[in-house]
Amino acid sequence: MENFQSKDPNFETKIKQRLSGQHFMHLMGFDLIDIQAGLVKGEMMLSQKHLQQYGFVHGGVTATILDITMGFAAYTLMPVGKGVVTANISIDYLNPGDGEKIIAIGEVEKPGSKMVFTTGRVFVEKNGIRKQIATARAVMAVIEASQ
């Protein structure tokens, strides 16, 4: 990953404050475990509520944790007063998700003043073995955000 510089030294605190409003993230049980300039990582333990009818992780779970980590990765590079919203996300599901834990990593590929290009990856861990189950790309739109 490129070595990005944040325009707001308090980006980690700012993200942690915003997490309280991430109700859908909490419903799922997902947590951020690493917040750097241009990179955000999160994980959660998998249980029945995250599954679809074949017994694998629901594609919506994977999409949600990609959207969260890629969005916050972009947000780490925003100056004070700016936020981001997802304009487009495209997800490739490489493998069925079967495991005890799920991990998502969102990264900035190219920051900009109007849009930020990001990439994301999702892994599951089963018996200590990590397997990638999805790759994604998203265009994040920069918005005014006074909060």
Add this chain to the structure above:
Amino acid sequence: MENFQSKDPNFETKIKQRLSGQHFMHLMGFDLIDIQAGLVKGEMMLSQKHLQQYGFVHGGVTATILDITMGFAAYTLMPVGKGVVTANISIDYLNPGDGEKIIAIGEVEKPGSKMVFTTGRVFVEKNGIRKQIATARAVMAVIEASQ
């Protein structure tokens, strides 16, 4: 929409049976309200648990109900013994989601024996006014599915 013909006359029953295994869908509170050959529609009332930090519907909610309705729309056209999984989904977020109710419609654009091309739309309703908030396209991969 094109007038599609299902290869399994029991497709509606088959989908309803599968819904019991859709744990993540139930966690969200989403329900299917219309199941036709090549088209599936669902909806749910919105509450705080579906929101992100700006007070709008979480992008992950929108992605999940798109994935469900597009996947089941493809599934209505599967012969007995076949199922579908999402290979790629691409979602454009047109407007912020602000409303009392959210509706998703998934439709088949082009069926095939190995992959099915589908489209999806998501709307919110507020004070009786419906507004589209997302459009999506997905490539569904056909798999063997004995269940």
Add this chain to the structure above:
Amino acid sequence: MENFQSKDPNFETKIKQRLSGQHFMHLMGFDLIDIQAGLVKGEMMLSQKHLQQYGFVHGGVTATILDITMGFAAYTLMPVGKGVVTANISIDYLNPGDGEKIIAIGEVEKPGSKMVFTTGRVFVEKNGIRKQIATARAVMAVIEASQ
């Protein structure tokens, strides 16, 4: 299609002037045949130079005429002094392209001051029968463009 209003009454003239700089479009032989506010249509006769090794239209030809018609469709809605560039394009190839003529239609789905969401479709005609071979979606970024 929604009934869009252009912010520049000379949009058709402006596009025709820009076409002279579309060198790659001319290399292919593609021409615009309909320019409306929010919708642009073009076509060309197919010959060997447009094909790939299976004898079908090259995916790059399809991608190029989608990019052109979707980009100009967005451009019809730009005020004086603004232009658009493609940020993301996602193309589904529904059928192999086999025919005498190819037609592309680009349309605006949702205009905005920073980005414009567009959709596109490509058809081939063979013996008077028209068949759709691709569908696309693109996010166009609005830029300053003095020319």
Add this chain to the structure above:
Amino acid sequence: MENFQSKDPNFETKIKQRLSGQHFMHLMGFDLIDIQAGLVKGEMMLSQKHLQQYGFVHGGVTATILDITMGFAAYTLMPVGKGVVTANISIDYLNPGDGEKIIAIGEVEKPGSKMVFTTGRVFVEKNGIRKQIATARAVMAVIEASQ
């Protein structure tokens, strides 16, 4: 990149034979310069014919050389009697393309018997400095191909 194993030891010869039918690739002047199992690289010198009205590389040129290198990267892993066609391609345009030379690299991310997930990158070189202008992902569908 993962170390992929081709199922056909003659994959390089097979691709070189197919290039003669790549008419649109020849119209552009693009050549493959590296063919490995799971990775294909190509390049060309840029001239006026590759440009759009702002003087940058046409998005259709970028899309075409991505489609070619990603498709052939997938093809290197096909057993005898199988080919690939693009099902979906999604391209992010990171920077305007301004340079003397353009380079595309297509790589397999996840091979499969029905579909192959691939990634691609495009760079321009100007005064000896290389800059990435696009990233892409594509789902390639495996087909029967006797030729």
